[in-house]
Amino acid sequence: xxxxxxxxxxxxxxxxxxxxxxxxxxxxxxxxxxxxxxxxxxxxxxxxxxxxxxxxxxxxxxxxxxxxxxxxxxxxxxxxxxxxxxxxxxxxxxxxxxxxxxxxxxxxxxxxxxxxxxxxxxxxxxxxxxxxxxxxxxxxxxxxxxxxxxxxxxxxxxxxxxxxxxxxxxxxxxxxxxxxxxxxxxxxxxxxxxxxxxxxxxxxxxxxxxxxxxxxxxxxxxxxxxxxxxxx
Amino acid sequence: xxxxxxxxxxxxxxxxxxxxxxxxxxxxxxxxxxxxxxxxxxxxxxxxxxxxxxxxxxxxxxxxxxxxxxxxxxxxxxxxxxxxxxxxxxxxxxxxxxxxxxxxxxxxxxxxxxxxxxxxxxxxxxxxxxxxxxxxxxxxxxxxxxxxxxxxxxxxxxxxxxxxxxxxxxxxxxxxxxxxxxxxxxxxxxxxxxxxxxxxxxxxxxxxxxxxxxxxxxxxxxxxxxxxxxxxxxxxxxxxxxxxxxxxxxxxxxxxxxxxxxxxxxxxxxxxxxxxxxxxxxxxxxxxxxxxxxxxxxxxxxxxxxxxxxxxxxxxxxxxxxxxxxxxxxxxxxxxxxxxxxxxxxxxxxxxxxxxxxxxxxxxxxxxxxxxxxxxxxxxxxxxxxxxxxxxxxxxxxxxxxxxxxxxxxxxxxxxxxxxxxxxxxxxxxxxxxxxxxxxxxxxxxxxxxxxxxxxxxxxxxxxxxxxxxxxxxxxxxxxxxxxxxxxxxxxxxxxxxxxxxxxxxxxxxxxxxxxxxx
Numbered sequence: 155x156x157x158x159x160x161x162x163x164x165x166x167x168x169x170x171x172x173x174x175x176x177x178x179x180x181x182x183x184x185x186x187x188x189x190x191x192x193x194x195x196x197x198x199x200x201x202x203x204x205x206x207x208x209x210x211x212x213x214x215x216x217x218x219x220x221x222x223x224x225x226x227x228x229x230x231x232x233x234x235x236x237x238x239x240x241x242x243x244x245x246x247x248x249x250x251x252x253x254x255x256x257x258x259x260x261x262x263x264x265x266x267x268x269x270x271x272x273x274x275x276x277x278x279x280x281x282x283x284x285x286x287x288x289x290x291x292x293x294x295x296x297x298x299x300x301x302x303x304x305x306x307x308x309x310x311x312x313x314x315x316x317x318x319x320x321x322x323x324x325x326x327x328x329x330x331x332x333x334x335x336x337x338x339x340x341x342x343x344x345x346x347x348x349x350x351x352x353x354x355x356x357x358x359x360x361x362x363x364x365x366x367x368x369x370x371x372x373x374x375x376x377x378x379x380x381x382x383x384x385x386x
Numbered sequence: 387x388x389x390x391x392x393x394x395x396x397x398x399x400x401x402x403x404x405x406x407x408x409x410x411x412x413x414x415x416x417x418x419x420x421x422x423x424x425x426x427x428x429x430x431x432x433x434x435x436x437x438x439x440x441x442x443x444x445x446x447x448x449x450x451x452x453x454x455x456x457x458x459x460x461x462x463x464x465x466x467x468x469x470x471x472x473x474x475x476x477x478x479x480x481x482x483x484x485x486x487x488x489x490x491x492x493x494x495x496x497x498x499x500x501x502x503x504x505x506x507x508x509x510x511x512x513x514x515x516x517x518x519x520x521x522x523x524x525x526x527x528x529x530x531x532x533x534x535x536x537x538x539x540x541x542x543x544x545x546x547x548x549x550x551x552x553x554x555x556x557x558x559x560x561x562x563x564x565x566x567x568x569x570x571x572x573x574x575x576x577x578x579x580x581x582x583x584x585x586x587x588x589x590x591x592x593x594x595x596x597x598x599x600x601x602x603x604x605x606x607x608x609x610x611x612x613x614x615x616x617x618x619x620x621x622x623x624x625x626x627x628x629x630x631x632x633x634x635x636x637x638x639x640x641x642x643x644x645x646x647x648x649x650x651x652x653x654x655x656x657x658x659x660x661x662x663x664x665x666x667x668x669x670x671x672x673x674x675x676x677x678x679x680x681x682x683x684x685x686x687x688x689x690x691x692x693x694x695x696x697x698x699x700x701x702x703x704x705x706x707x708x709x710x711x712x713x714x715x716x717x718x719x720x721x722x723x724x725x726x727x728x729x730x731x732x733x734x735x736x737x738x739x740x741x742x743x744x745x746x747x748x749x750x751x752x753x754x755x756x757x758x759x760x761x762x763x764x765x766x767x768x769x770x771x772x773x774x775x776x777x778x779x780x781x782x783x784x785x786x787x788x789x790x791x792x793x794x795x796x797x798x799x800x801x802x803x804x805x806x807x808x809x810x811x812x813x814x815x816x817x818x819x820x821x822x823x824x825x826x827x828x829x830x831x832x833x834x835x836x837x838x839x840x841x842x843x844x845x846x847x848x849x850x851x852x853x854x855x856x857x858x859x860x861x862x863x864x865x866x867x868x869x870x871x872x873x874x875x876x877x878x879x880x881x882x883x884x885x886x887x888x889x890x891x892x893x894x895x896x897x898x899x900x901x902x903x904x905x
Binding site: 165166168169170171172173174176177223225251253255256270272274275276277278279280281282283284285286287288290291293294295297298299300305307308309324329330333334335337338340364366368369370 | 679686687690691694695698700745746748750774776778779780793795797798799800801802803804805806807808809812813814815817818822823830831832852857859860862869871872874884886888
């Protein structure tokens, strides 16, 4: 069973819990104070109290670690970092997503072993400036990412036996054949680079490349039926 | 007589209600007095040129003969221009028609005859206030050379130099800075005067009868005292007696003290006023700006947004109550003011015109209370300006909407959605985040289709995206207000459409140029 654990009692933690409801049936909020526990219980959440000095090995018995995702969303940066490093010290492969308020705490969270950092301030800043300077882009991206509209984004890891291996991405007629747009090709060893740089454009596709594709729901469904391993 | 009175008051009422008359008066006011009026600087420059021309001719005239045309220009043309300026300044100083009408209405209310003389006297009193002001006296003296037949009056040309106070802002600023220390300067002048008077008399008494001394008159003694006190010490007149030398020592020491005090006074006056001067300068700069983002609150989010907007080439003004944060903003090279964004006075003091200057108001304080307060203030001044506010607590959303915010940013909600989307497809999500933050030089850009572009490219097939390594995500159609995703090549372009392009920043810039040229 897929489970999610969210540490902290604040608006961010609550919003994350609300958003995950559709994807996760087992969501637990871990709070530091008894008062917070009671408040959250009243709101219908599954709540546990914790202490930063707790021994986290109990997670092994309570959760299926391979299907567990942990969000560190404590208010205090120092506590959040301590919690992250405690979890990572106990579980090497646990998926930890941490919220950071500034660049400094973001760096420290990364060093503490978080798999993914969601920078709160930077995200807000990006949303505001994008809304001001590129309102159409904002609307389109928000529709693709958040709203339940016709357009969807998906990622697809190329299997070994697929016909596209060895072809250049631009030589495949994505528009007329599938009705899709390939936004990027991400290759493991290229780290952060994604396509539509000259180099990646001219390189033939390989097994393991990840294609990020945008398309209408029904086009994506058609594509999924034709090829395996597509995730939405 | 009654007939003339009626005719006069009728004319006055007509003038006071005449849009044309008021318009002309407003134009004259703008040219002569309104520093915010963009064409005033040309008039100021012209007057400065006339002043220097006039003084140059005066100097030239001392040892050479001047062409009669130049003399005519100096004596008549320049003087007449100055006279016209003087009369216009007198006219715009107040509203004589309003004063007369006020007197007429007062008399009518009290059921008595309209007292024309009294009304004219009030007009005179009001104008007199202007006439006796220093700047007006200088203006008047500068016109006097017009009566050039009176040779002595020619020297009044030099008074034209003083008119520079009116036209040169730095001289005005210097004057206003020094006038702030008026009391200290008067005290110092009094002290210096007493020393000069006492020492001149003492030296005169001690040296006047000495045959070896050059101090024979009280004027000699006075001259010696001034030269010594100012620490200039020409040495043409010196004391010879022992007693005289003792006085000289006292005068020299007092002189040094006076000089040191004067210097420190000027420096401290400037130090105290420098912030004020800078703020006045900044306010003047605001008037020239258009398409401003007004950021209210310079805490972390405010600062980051301001920096990002600035890096995109946008104009930003910062308002924050906290002087420390404003100092930081100034250090970050922003126009910033330590004013409360929730007060009407702030916008009046800064002379911000929401209708013509402001693109968006961003309420980025970290409390909903402050953001709601600012929103209400701005909305009370402008019904149409776009207000974007961050929301800290979900329960205050409705209050922000009621206050008149156009768009609300609730970060917590976005973070929740990000978390959800990230779980499903982390790679895709990282990609979109990278595109949004433009960290890799790759960005999603909007390109507006204009008439010039349409001249060369009628549909998408004529746009060579691939050549520039760009990806066409879609078109936002201006007519249908719909986003056409992945449009086919025959899609017809219209003016006002927005192309949504993904690619390298450099290529996008090149692509924009290509769109405005024939393929």
